[in-house]
């Protein structure tokens with residue numbers, strides 16, 4: 001098996017290949033979108049002679065982490081032919097992706113996993129989670145927060161990048177976990193014409209407030225919210241009120257919302273907003289542990305010696321003296337460790353979405369110095385839970 005680049009001319013073949021491994025029929029509009037993803041990615045192939053037996057795409061993106069935007073390999077389109085599975089093909093492609101990310105100086109990689117059991121072995125940890133919300137819109141939505149009265153306007157999605165991006169940038173600064181979106185990402189990704197998961201729904205509609213926006217699709221009785229961000233709870237209230245009051249609509253579905261979304265608390269009748277499900281969203285890989293730890297902002301001034309286990313990227317392996325606070329530092333040390341943890345678990349806690357204390361209680365993070373777990377949790381604390389709503 002030879003691991004090498006897939007040429008751009010074969011980008012469409014990657015879409016066909018994805019159809020085979022995911023057992024799906026990719027419809028017209030979605031085909032174009034997938035082809036666009038394959039073309040803008042770094043394309044890694046596992047070749048068995050002239051046949052592609054495995055593929056992996058890595059999109060060069062920027063990921064919002066607490067207090068910073070980090071270069072990130074956003075990994076997608078991963079698949080191995082059913083004829084070649086469980087022979088180490090995926091492992092070889094991940095090794096190549098890791099090497100590419102190191103060479104490009106990207107401190108992190110991220111992905112959405114088709115199955116949660118796959119990526120932990122490669123040093124990925126589940127870093128953001130999401131919930132699905134549903135509003136009963138057959139009756140008026142009463143809210144405990146007074147909606148901001150500024151007027152809302154529907155805009156042409158073509159003008160969305162210019163109008164929405166500054167609002168989205170503010171949201172990324174307030175809440176980590178999302179990707180920086182360029183104009184193409186807005187139009188071909190976020191506001192794509194066809195959404196395979198919502199057959200029969202309208203093209204995207206975009207409603208804008210000076211301090212927020214909502215992008216949604218609708219059919220004759222349902223609004224499906226695809227993206228909603230707001231500077232303040234009052235703007236959030238204005239957007240939810242609008243969505244729930246559209247004529248003929250009986251239900252508002254929001255399949256991907258932050259785990260600490262205010263809406264369930266904001267509804268005057270809590271039974272009117274149902275939390276449908278919770279699920280794992282973004283898996284994060286700290287490609288360069290010290291660079292990632294230096295880059296994020298920290299809630300407390302403290303010092304830790306972390307003993308990091310990373311068999312896949314040995315440059316991360318060993319003891320790191322981490323100084324948190326206004327001027328973070330992270331350097332090699334021989335001092336005795338306060339905590340021992342895997343690179344995957346460090347990735348899980350890195351954006352503040354998983355408590356170190358939970359992992360310590362599971363027995364997978366070892367505390368050598370009493371209170372080190374509680375202190376690290378305090379240093380990692382962020383005001384809003386991390387949230388990823390970028391589909392790739």
Ligand SMILES: CC(=O)SCCNC(=O)CCNC(=O)[C@H](O)C(C)(C)COP(=O)(O)OP(=O)(O)OC[C@H]1O[C@@H](n2cnc3c(N)ncnc32)[C@H](O)[C@@H]1OP(=O)(O)O
Pocket residue numbers: 021022075076077078079080081084085086087088089090091092111112113114115117118121
């Ligand atoms: C970011 C994304 O794109 S997610 C999409 C992932 N793709 C899919 O789910 C499509 C369908 N599945 C596939 O294409 C393949 O089965 C893959 C990509 C999941 C795995 O590829 P393979 O080449 O078979 O994996 P590989 O042989 O390198 O496996 C390495 C290890 O992972 C384990 N593993 C692989 N797939 C799975 C799985 N689905 N569940 C649990 N363990 C798995 C293997 O058992 C092996 O473990 P070991 O090292 O202890 O022996």
